[in-house]
Amino acid sequence: xxxTSQTAVPKSPLGVKKVMIITTAVLTFIxxxxxxxxxxxxxxxxxxxxxxxAIRAFGPAFPWYILIVMLAAxxxxxxxxxxxxxxxxxxxxxxxxxxxxxxxxxxxxxxxxFDFVLTGPISAVSAGHYLSxxxxxxxxxxxxxxxxxxxxxxxxxxxxxxxxxxxQNIKGISESxxxxxxxxxxxxIVAIVLALWAIGTLFIRGGAKLPPLKPEFSPEALGWSVNxxxxxxxxxxxxxxxxxxxxxxxSGLETLAQVYREVEYPKIENLxxxxxxxxxxxxxxxxxxxxxxxxxxxxxxxxxxxxxNLLAGLAMELAGPEILKILMQGALVLCGAAMLAGAxxxxxxxxxxxxxxxxxxxxxxxxxxxxxxxxxTTSRMINFIVGIQLIVILISHGKVxxxxxxxxxxxxxxxxxxxxxxxxxxxxxxxxxxxxxxxxIRYKNFSLPVGASVxxxxxxxxxxxxxxxxxxxxxxxxxxxxFLFTLFYISERxxxxxxxxxxxxGHREEINTTAVSTLDEALRTELAHxxxxxxxxxxxxxxxxxxxxxxxxxxxxxxxIVLYAKPSPDTMFGKGSLKAAPLDDKKIFSNVILIxxxxxHAVIPLMVESNDPYYALSQVASEADADRIILGVSGTYGAQxxxxxxxxxxxxxxxxxxxxxxxxxxxxxxxxxxxKFTV
Amino acid sequence: xxxxxxxxxxxxxxxxxxxxxxxxxxxxxxxxxxVNLACAGLSNIDTxxxxxxxxxxxxxxxxxxxxxxxxxHCRVDxxxxxxxxxxxxxxxxxxxxxxxxxxxxxxxxxxxSNPSFFQAHLQILAQLSEKFKDSFINRxxxxxxxxxxLKIVKQ
Numbered sequence: 001x002x003x004t005s006q007t008a009v010p011k012s013p014l015g016v017k018k019v020m021i022i023t024t025a026v027l028t029f030i031x032x033x034x035x036x037x038x039x040x041x042x043x044x045x046x047x048x049x050x051x052x053x054a055i056r057a058f059g060p061a062f063p064w065y066i067l068i069v070m071l072a073a074x075x076x077x078x079x080x081x082x083x084x085x086x087x088x089x090x091x092x093x094x095x096x097x098x099x100x101x102x103x104x105x106x107x108x109x110x111x112x113x114f115d116f117v118l119t120g121p122i123s124a125v126s127a128g129h130y131l132s133x134x135x136x137x138x139x140x141x142x143x144x145x146x147x148x149x150x151x152x153x154x155x156x157x158x159x160x161x162x163x164x165x166x167x168q169n170i171k172g173i174s175e176s177x178x179x180x181x182x183x184x185x186x187x188x189i190v191a192i193v194l195a196l197w198a199i200g201t202l203f204i205r206g207g208a209k210l211p212p213l214k215p216e217f218s219p220e221a222l223g224w225s226v227n228x229x230x231x232x233x234x235x236x237x238x239x240x241x242x243x244x245x246x247x248x249x250x251s252g253l254e255t256l257a258q259v260y261r262e263v264e265y266p267k268i269e270n271l272x273x274x275x276x277x278x279x280x281x282x283x284x285x286x287x288x289x290x291x292x293x294x295x296x297x298x299x300x301x302x303x304x305x306x307x308x309n310l311l312a313g314l315a316m317e318l319a320g321p322e323i324l325k326i327l328m329q330g331a332l333v334l335c336g337a338a339m340l341a342g343a344x345x346x347x348x349x350x351x352x353x354x355x356x357x358x359x360x361x362x363x364x365x366x367x368x369x370x371x372x373x374x375x376x377t378t379s380r381m382i383n384f385i386v387g388i389q390l391i392v393i394l395i396s397h398g399k400v401x402x403x404x405x406x407x408x409x410x411x412x413x414x415x416x417x418x419x420x421x422x423x424x425x426x427x428x429x430x431x432x433x434x435x436x437x438x439x440x441i442r443y444k445n446f447s448l449p450v451g452a453s454v455x456x457x458x459x460x461x462x463x464x465x466x467x468x469x470x471x472x473x474x475x476x477x478x479x480x481x482x483f484l485f486t487l488f489y490i491s492e493r494x495x496x497x498x499x500x501x502x503x504x505x506g507h508r509e510e511i512n513t514t515a516v517s518t519l520d521e522a523l524r525t526e527l528a529h530x531x532x533x534x535x536x537x538x539x540x541x542x543x544x545x546x547x548x549x550x551x552x553x554x555x556x557x558x559x560x561i562v563l564y565a566k567p568s569p570d571t572m573f574g575k576g577s578l579k580a581a582p583l584d585d586k587k588i589f590s591n592v593i594l595i596x597x598x599x600x601h602a603v604i605p606l607m608v609e610s611n612d613p614y615y616a617l618s619q620v621a622s623e624a625d626a627d628r629i630i631l632g633v634s635g636t637y638g639a640q641x642x643x644x645x646x647x648x649x650x651x652x653x654x655x656x657x658x659x660x661x662x663x664x665x666x667x668x669x670x671x672x673x674x675x676k677f678t679v
Numbered sequence: 680x681x682x683x684x685x686x687x688x689x690x691x692x693x694x695x696x697x698x699x700x701x702x703x704x705x706x707x708x709x710x711x712x713x714v715n716l717a718c719a720g721l722s723n724i725d726t727x728x729x730x731x732x733x734x735x736x737x738x739x740x741x742x743x744x745x746x747x748x749x750x751x752h753c754r755v756d757x758x759x760x761x762x763x764x765x766x767x768x769x770x771x772x773x774x775x776x777x778x779x780x781x782x783x784x785x786x787x788x789x790x791x792s793n794p795s796f797f798q799a800h801l802q803i804l805a806q807l808s809e810k811f812k813d814s815f816i817n818r819x820x821x822x823x824x825x826x827x828x829l830k831i832v833k834q
Contacts, residue, residue, distance in 0.1 A: 651808030
């Protein structure tokens with residue numbers, strides 16, 4: 001870090017000595033539609049492979065059951081919203097830990113990581129198949145007899161794709177929500193064209209029939225159920241079995257909980273809108289296209305030719321000139337590859353995030369949590385996940401169906417545990433929530449969560465039936481979950497002493513600081529609004545004033561500069577104040593970011609080194625042309641004395657006539673002291 | 680909320696302005712001298728009590744700025760207007776808290792404790808620190824008499 005103290009010192013030796021910009025993952029917040037796009041890039045990608053896997057399992061009835069799964073996604077989204085309303089950094093680990101305890105949380109995490117280690121490979125291999133299918137279509141159109149080894153191509157592509165995102169994650173480069181939004185918008189346009197063309201094709205050809213409702217299970221799809229005479233694949237049981245084989249269409253829905261921390265104010269309202277967007281898009285895109293595919297592609301081609309790239313098959317079986325169909329397939333493959341690649345990345349990001357949550361509780365040893373020297377990322381966790389994903393890709397030999405067979409254990413059991421935890425948290429944390437899964441029967445002081453219980457029972461039934469019918473998923477899922485749970489258990493034991501300490505410390509954001517020469521340089525590119533407020537922070541445990549401001553802010557009309565003036569050795573407040581000063585800027589800014597996330601308002605974190613924090617606040621406010629300065633009450637001095645020092649510092653800094661009044665507020669619980677510097 | 684504006688120069692006169700060439704005294708002693716000058720003529724006020732309050736306030740957040748301006752102050756009952764006194768110390772005296780700063784000008788004031796006067800109290804502090812910047816303090820320390828220093832303040 002360059003020493004800029006010389007250039008940063010103002011005329012007067014008092015005040016700011018050094019300016020540091022804080023950079024971290026989440027400093028800005030996204031609107032609901034971008035949040036929905038991030039989720040859809042993952043969740044929507046399952047449309048590209050879920051149908052092909054389902055048809056292999058139970059035949060042409062697959063669109064009905066994928067539709068049921070898409071409909072079930074709606075209530076499940078409600079569960080996610082409720083859990084997000086309880087914990088900003090919810091995630092399955094936090095929710096299950098609070099609801100069912102540490103042990104079940106570790107099981108849930110193990111299960112969700114099993115989901116992630118399969119989602120990545122299944123998406124990457126599927127993208128490979130779409131690409132190879134497209135190459136074959138082009139070759140065929142050009143009369144080139146150059147056979148593309150489909151599975152090998154898919155494996156090579158999947159490995160390369162996974163390695164690319166492994167590198168990106170090691171470097172800490174995150175995919176932007178803007179990119180996801182672009183992908184989803186283009187995909188939506190392509191899907192609308194495809195759907196209209198498909199509907200047109202149905203009209204031209206006539207005699208279109210809806211797919212049959214009754215599933216016809218393959219011997220593999222019956223699993224161990226053949227051993228039980230009472231277990232008949234008919235009626236409700238058969239329907240639940242079919243749903244179990246289609247449930248991989250839910251893959252990626254949990255991204256909603258991950259993206260919640262980035263959603264802007266008002267958070268829950270925006271999350272609801274994002275969830276509704278996700279639900280409607282998935283219903284029409286995944287659900288709708290499955291029906292069109294089944295009604296247009298001849299069943300024998302679905303089962304034999306297009307099961308690895310069903311939507312490409314839909315494009316190629318449309319009525320119309322070959323070249324247009326290839327172009328349609330190309331557009332679809334482009335969107336599919338982008339979405340599926342996004343899902344590969346999300347699987348790495350998601351598993352790394354979950355493992356980080358576990359690590360924050362001290363469950364993982366230092367060896368596991370070691371930070372990459374150059375990039376500051378948890379590279380060993382990323383290596384662990386990507387290593388397993390690469391093994392899975394190689395084992396699959398590029399067969400999506402094989403991966404699909406193993407899938408669903410993790411996603412289903414993590415959903416079951418999360419839904420159960422959300423219900424139990426109604427009892428454990430009965431305080432008011434900003435959102436509740438609907439359909440609750442109130443009796444005196446007790447509320448029976450009927451809606452949430454029905455959702456739980458549905459997914460619990462499907463998960464239980466899947467244990468019998470999806471043998472590969474059951475065996476591999478249980479084996480992986482036991483393996484990871486054991487790893488957590490041993491690691492936690494080895495780390496027991498440190499775990500307590502880390503638990504006390506709580507969450508710590510990865511904070512990077514970059515020194516710049518002047519305040520102007522630090523603020524120039526950050527300021528975007530006419531109104532500006534500078535909020536001084538010092539004590540990580542005393543951020544009431546910041547919280548109050550963000551809580552009461554109803555729009556994003558302010559640039560909010562959150563300033564920590566780190567005491568310099570020549571402090572004006574005596575050497576004793578240096579010892580008393582909390583020098584742990586990571587803890588301070590971790591808490592700032594947690595609060596900003598909670599209310600969904602973007603903040604500009606700034607750290608300066610100064611011998612007088614009041615002077616530094618005044619300098620920053622003056623440089624930013626702020627309208628307000630807010631600070632918390634000091635534990636050492638009274639609010640009135642603080643305000644007096646603030647007045648002195650402001651006068652000392654002021655070097656020009658004010659164009660607008662500047663208000664100073666010192667806030668603490670239930671009280672405040674204000675002062676207005678008039679024009 | 681009362682927004683009374685008090686001009687700092689209006690608080691000073693020949694009787695409450697000092698010019699000290701060599702201050703062989705501690706900061707506390709100078710404060711005591713200025714308290715006596717600021718409260719001179721106030722029969723209903725206990726100057727010892729005011730001195731205690733000012734010194735107690737000095738134990739809290741420092742009232743010294745790096746320019747060499749020190750603003751000891753307090754809010755007291757029983758007065759209806761601000762009272763002040765100023766000392767220009769040519770050689771400066773050490774501030775016991777910020778030992779790297781020499782106090783060149785000490786502007787002591789007391790203001791009514793009435794909450795409605797708090798805004799005016801703060802305005803005085805802001806005015807003083809705005810007015811008494813480096814160059815202004817240099818001019819004051821170059822004055823040869825208290826009257827001359829007073830004239831500079833009142834300009």
